[in-house]
Amino acid sequence: MSCLALFDLDHTLLPLDSEYEWARYLVQAGAADAREVEANNALWLAEYGAGRLDFHRHAAFALGLLARHPRAHLEALRDGFMRDVIAPAIQPGALALLARHRDAGDLCCIVTATCRFVTEPIAAALGVGHLVAVEAACDARGEFTGAVAGVPSFGAGKIERVAQWLASLGLSWDGFERTAFYSDSRNDIPLLEVVSHPVATNPDMALGELAAARGWAVLELFEEEMAG
Template structure:
């Protein structure tokens, strides 16, 4: 029997929504929201060149929270996990157990502050202009635009805020007294979990999924793309490109040959906070605690 996940809708001590997080309106005169239509964008390699967690790790390394050697190990282990996950049909049970162990004890407000700084420094220049323009088209039409990513929801919210989007759906980390415990609430926002989260958000906000759009680069997001009436493959991997052609979906590719080659390494760490984060993350936590 299929297991149904419930997307938690609650707030922590700071008033942040768990499961998904809204942002403030992007302007003083927002377009009147469309009552039943929204767009959902994957983040890594869809909205952003490479993986958000990789660039966050790069920014932390630059701030001496851990070393470049830790960063290399972090990237290698995450790349290895992504390969294993694909081989085992997306089995993320081991990832779920270890996913956020390295942030245990970190303050949520510190992570969000650092995420804002690192977005401005490293992520903003790597936002795909084409994907950002697609999101703006939806906003201009009065539609809500949500990011949907395996990255922790707090980081997703920072990216959504910086881009002027409606909010983010992401992996939920347990928080006690304003600090991460290192455990997850529910499952990683990955694969079928994304589709379930989108469906639950649609039920809460009264969205008609047949009129909604979804954008992703990865075949792992087929469940989410299949949930909406207007799926679009953006910078697709080979498997998704094949599926999109077979199903008659739109394909938008904003890469060029040389640019696509340059982002190959960070793109391998696009699965979010995964098993490979733990050993590198222990070094991060030791350095964090010593500051």
């Protein structure tokens, strides 16, 4: 494979934030407290948008929501979440972008700071077979504990996690002629700086300004769909 194509998920391939919407879905299903979720989501979005997210505090909340319920119940809720929230949000532009890379024979992987439990079926729905995500720790029975397992795939942690994933395949960064990463967020600048072809995709203001200054490619993936 000559090209490695990496994709952020939320607001990059999806025009929403899957973790934010998952928490809201739990509220609607009676599986989380509305005030608690609204307060934490508001704080998280403010910090994330400013590039100063306390990731471990946020993860304790997000993964703690999982730890409150048996896994079987969570899986049933996730089925409804995929059907009611995610499936309607998948847009042709994202599918076409992914198809172009697959058709070119590129190794494709979604790299996200949202946990694997939420994002694994989303990656499958998008037709992406590889996923690097935040791993939620489980106990001996396979139930979630509320803790993060290993290095979280957030900020510079995405670089380390991608390297670990490549190593698991017997590959490395320098084994590719071209490496690309698509992201919307200033929080992904560390990984964008590592690849040979960074693409600011639906970029936030800070990333858009940096992309313009550095001559990075800019892609407005949802522009036509949102305008319609």
